[in-house]
Amino acid sequence: MKGNLIVFEGIDGAGKTTQIELLAKHLTEKGRRVYRTTEPTESVTGGLLRDALGGVSRRSPCEMAALFVLDRIFHNVNPVNGFNKMTADGVDVICDRYYYSSLAYQGSETDFEWVKRMNLDCPEIRSPDLCIFLDLTPQQSMERILKNRVTQDIYETEEKLEQVRNKFLTAIDALRERDHIRIVNAARPIEEIHREICEIVDALEM
Numbered sequence: 001m002k003g004n005l006i007v008f009e010g011i012d013g014a015g016k017t018t019q020i021e022l023l024a025k026h027l028t029e030k031g032r033r034v035y036r037t038t039e040p041t042e043s044v045t046g047g048l049l050r051d052a053l054g055g056v057s058r059r060s061p062c063e064m065a066a067l068f069v070l071d072r073i074f075h076n077v078n079p080v081n082g083f084n085k086m087t088a089d090g091v092d093v094i095c096d097r098y099y100y101s102s103l104a105y106q107g108s109e110t111d112f113e114w115v116k117r118m119n120l121d122c123p124e125i126r127s128p129d130l131c132i133f134l135d136l137t138p139q140q141s142m143e144r145i146l147k148n149r150v151t152q153d154i155y156e157t158e159e160k161l162e163q164v165r166n167k168f169l170t171a172i173d174a175l176r177e178r179d180h181i182r183i184v185n186a187a188r189p190i191e192e193i194h195r196e197i198c199e200i201v202d203a204l205e206m
């Protein structure tokens with residue numbers, strides 16, 4: 001039995017954390033072993049990324065894109081809990097963000113094609129078995145962010161979110177043939193979204 005790599009994407013405030021939690025519970029109840037993880041990771045590179053995202057240090061858009069690629073390679077290949085190891089062991093991996101985020105965020109700040117090639121052509125960055133894109137308008141997202149957060153990260157302004165969402169949709173369009181991607185309307189009650197996600201995931205080969 002192999003594990004699946006399921007990634008969640010969406011602009012900030014789309015509800016990834018909540019839906020990941022619910023999906024992990026659903027899969028566990030079905031008897032699957034589940035490993036939850038995020039990008040940036042807990043690696044040294046992930047630390048550099050978080051410093052830059054939080055404004056502690058300054059990095060250029062290309063530096064950010066390259067650091068995300070390095071962090072993502074580590075996420076795939078590290079022998080302890082990398083994607084390759086976990087899925088080979090039969091564990092389902094649920095990852096909060098993946099290369100679609102690089103295409104959307106770094107792709108809107110620097111050369112989109114370069115970011116795309118760096119990620120998609122890398123032999124050590126695999127395609128997920130499923131990408132769930134939680135879609136929300138920037139206005140809806142901003143409302144949620146302002147209600148729930150004390151701090152905002154550098155990408156959280158409505159104009160920026162609009163730009164990022166458009167890049168996400170461009171990236172999804174470009175990758176439709178290559179990757180298994182599902183767009184889920186995130187402007188609905190939590191339970192309704194969860195049910196749709198369960199149906200999609202339950203249809204995966206396990």
Ligand code: TYD
Nearest residue numbers: 012039040068097098101102105106153155
């Ligand atoms: P996120 O995972 O949503 O955590 P939170 O919103 O709870 O702080 O945010 C991580 C940030 O990293 C988010 O602003 C998007 C950004 N990011 C990129 O710019 N490129 C990437 O490739 C990834 C994975 C994340």
